[in-house]
Amino acid sequence: MDTDVDAEIVIVGAGICGLATALALHRFSLLQGIKTNIFISYHLPKKMTKMYVFRGRFVSLNEVEPMEFPFGVNKEFRCLKRTDLVKVMADNLPTRTIRTNCQVLSVELDPVTKFPHLMLSNGSVLQAKVVIGCDGVNSAIASMFGLHRTTLRLFSTSVARGFTNYPNGHRFSSEFVMMSKGQVQLGRLPVTDKLVYWFVTRLRTSKDSKIWKDPVLIRQSLMESMKGFPEEAMEMMRNSKLSFLHLTELKYRPPWDLLFNNFRKGTVTIAGDAMHPTGPFVAQGGSASIEDAIVLARCLAQKVFDNKNKTEETAINSAMAEEAFDQYVKERKMRNFWLSFHSFLVGKKLDTTSSIIRFIILAIMSTLFRDPDWHSRYHCGNL
Ligand SMILES: Cc1cc2nc3c(=O)[nH]c(=O)nc-3n(C[C@H](O)[C@H](O)[C@H](O)COP(=O)(O)OP(=O)(O)OC[C@H]3O[C@@H](n4cnc5c(N)ncnc54)[C@H](O)[C@@H]3O)c2cc1C
Structure with a gap:
C-alpha cells in the first residue's frame, strides 16, 4: 500500500451496487492479482442466494370484464429477496472489508497529490487513491460532479x-x-x-x-x-x-443528464443509483447497479493486469484509475441512458391524466421499445 494513503480503494455505500463492486474487485484480485489493502483474500465465494421464478400475469381492470395476459421476460419473473442478496454478497467479502457506522459527508481532490479526501461524519478525514460512490439516490459523492440532490426530479x-x-x-x-x-x-x-x-x-x-x-x-x-x-x-x-x-x-435523474455529464473526476466515479436513479417502473435499477459493478471492476482490473505485464507493478496508480473509469463511464453510458429513458416514459405515462400525452408516450414507446424484453438482451461481460 502507498504510504500516503489510508486506503487504496474506498467504496462509499454498502447497498447492492457497493457490495457487488467490492465483490467484483475481490474476484478480480483472485484472477488477476490486484493488490489493494481492502480486497486481499483467497477464499472463493462460498454462499449462494435463492432465486424464485414466477409466471407473470397482467390483469387490466379498466374494462367491464377484466382482461388478462401473460407478461415478464419469457412470461416469467426471476426474483431475489434484497436482504438475501445483500447478505450473501457481504458474507462473501473478506473480513474487515466493510466499515459500518461511517457516513461520508463529502469528497475533495487534494490540490497537490490529486488523491481524494473523504470527510467522515465522525470528523476524521480519509485519504484514498480511488473512490467509487455507490451511495444511492441521495449520493453525497454525486455532488462532486455538480449533481446535487436538488437536481433530482x-x-x-x-x-x-x-x-x-x-x-x-x-x-x-x-x-x-x-x-x-x-x-x-x-x-x-x-x-x-x-x-x-x-x-x-x-x-x-x-x-x-x-x-x-x-x-x-x-x-x-x-x-x-x-x-x-x-x-x-x-x-x-x-x-x-x-x-x-x-x-x-x-x-x-433525467435520462439526458446521463448523456451530458462526465461521471469521472480525478480518481473518483459513481455507480448504481448514485449515477442513475430511475424509479422502479422497469424494475432494472438493481440489475443495472450490478452491471455497473462488473464493468467497473473489469476496466480497473484490466489496467492493473496490463501494467503488471509491462512493469511487474501491481499497485493502482492515478493514471490507470482515470483511464479505467473513463472506459467504464463510456461503456455504461448508452445502456444506462436507455434503461433510464424507458423507466422515465413508463413513469410519465402513469403520472399523466392527459390522454394526449399518454398517446404520445405510447407512440414513442412502441417505436423505441417495441420488444418489451429488450433490457434482458444485454451482456455486461464476465467476471
Ligand atoms: C419500490 C422499488 C422497487 C424496486 N424494484 C426493483 C426490481 O424489481 N429490480 C431491480 O433491479 N431494481 C429495483 N429497484 C431499484 C433498486 O432497488 C435500486 O436501483 C438499487 O437498490 C440501487 O442500489 P445502490 O446500491 O446503487 O443504492 P442503495 O441500495 O440505495 O444503497 C446505497 C447505500 O449507500 C449508503 N449510503 C448512502 N449515503 C451514504 C454516505 N454518505 N456515506 C456512507 N454510506 C452511504 C446507504 O445507507 C445504502 O446502504 C426498486 C426500487 C424501488 C424504490
Missing part, C-alpha cells in the same frame, strides 16, 4: 410496499400478478404459503407528506385509491402488516 407517482400474513394460508397461485386500474397498479407476489409481498403505485396526494410516517393512515389512503379492485386485493391491503408498510416518493 420527482415522479407524480409514489409507491407503497408491504407484506400480508395469512395465518391459515392464502389461496393465491405461485405467480406474480400485476393489476391495473386507471393510474393505480397493484403487484402481488407470494413469498411463502402464508406470506404475500405486494406494492401499490398511485398518484401522490397532498396528504402523503403528512401520512408517510403513519402506517395506519398509509393503509387507509391506499384502500381509498384502490376502490374497484377485487375483494381479495382489498382484503390483502386491510390485513397488511403495519410494521412493514412503507410509502416512498420516487426520484429520478
Whole structure:
C-alpha cells in the first residue's frame, strides 16, 4: 500500500451496487492479482442466494370484464429477496472489508497529490487513491460532479410496499400478478404459503407528506385509491402488516443528464443509483447497479493486469484509475441512458391524466421499445 494513503480503494455505500463492486474487485484480485489493502483474500465465494421464478400475469381492470395476459421476460419473473442478496454478497467479502457506522459527508481532490479526501461524519478525514460512490439516490459523492440532490426530479407517482400474513394460508397461485386500474397498479407476489409481498403505485396526494410516517393512515389512503379492485386485493391491503408498510416518493435523474455529464473526476466515479436513479417502473435499477459493478471492476482490473505485464507493478496508480473509469463511464453510458429513458416514459405515462400525452408516450414507446424484453438482451461481460 502507498504510504500516503489510508486506503487504496474506498467504496462509499454498502447497498447492492457497493457490495457487488467490492465483490467484483475481490474476484478480480483472485484472477488477476490486484493488490489493494481492502480486497486481499483467497477464499472463493462460498454462499449462494435463492432465486424464485414466477409466471407473470397482467390483469387490466379498466374494462367491464377484466382482461388478462401473460407478461415478464419469457412470461416469467426471476426474483431475489434484497436482504438475501445483500447478505450473501457481504458474507462473501473478506473480513474487515466493510466499515459500518461511517457516513461520508463529502469528497475533495487534494490540490497537490490529486488523491481524494473523504470527510467522515465522525470528523476524521480519509485519504484514498480511488473512490467509487455507490451511495444511492441521495449520493453525497454525486455532488462532486455538480449533481446535487436538488437536481433530482420527482415522479407524480409514489409507491407503497408491504407484506400480508395469512395465518391459515392464502389461496393465491405461485405467480406474480400485476393489476391495473386507471393510474393505480397493484403487484402481488407470494413469498411463502402464508406470506404475500405486494406494492401499490398511485398518484401522490397532498396528504402523503403528512401520512408517510403513519402506517395506519398509509393503509387507509391506499384502500381509498384502490376502490374497484377485487375483494381479495382489498382484503390483502386491510390485513397488511403495519410494521412493514412503507410509502416512498420516487426520484429520478433525467435520462439526458446521463448523456451530458462526465461521471469521472480525478480518481473518483459513481455507480448504481448514485449515477442513475430511475424509479422502479422497469424494475432494472438493481440489475443495472450490478452491471455497473462488473464493468467497473473489469476496466480497473484490466489496467492493473496490463501494467503488471509491462512493469511487474501491481499497485493502482492515478493514471490507470482515470483511464479505467473513463472506459467504464463510456461503456455504461448508452445502456444506462436507455434503461433510464424507458423507466422515465413508463413513469410519465402513469403520472399523466392527459390522454394526449399518454398517446404520445405510447407512440414513442412502441417505436423505441417495441420488444418489451429488450433490457434482458444485454451482456455486461464476465467476471
Ligand atoms: C419500490 C422499488 C422497487 C424496486 N424494484 C426493483 C426490481 O424489481 N429490480 C431491480 O433491479 N431494481 C429495483 N429497484 C431499484 C433498486 O432497488 C435500486 O436501483 C438499487 O437498490 C440501487 O442500489 P445502490 O446500491 O446503487 O443504492 P442503495 O441500495 O440505495 O444503497 C446505497 C447505500 O449507500 C449508503 N449510503 C448512502 N449515503 C451514504 C454516505 N454518505 N456515506 C456512507 N454510506 C452511504 C446507504 O445507507 C445504502 O446502504 C426498486 C426500487 C424501488 C424504490
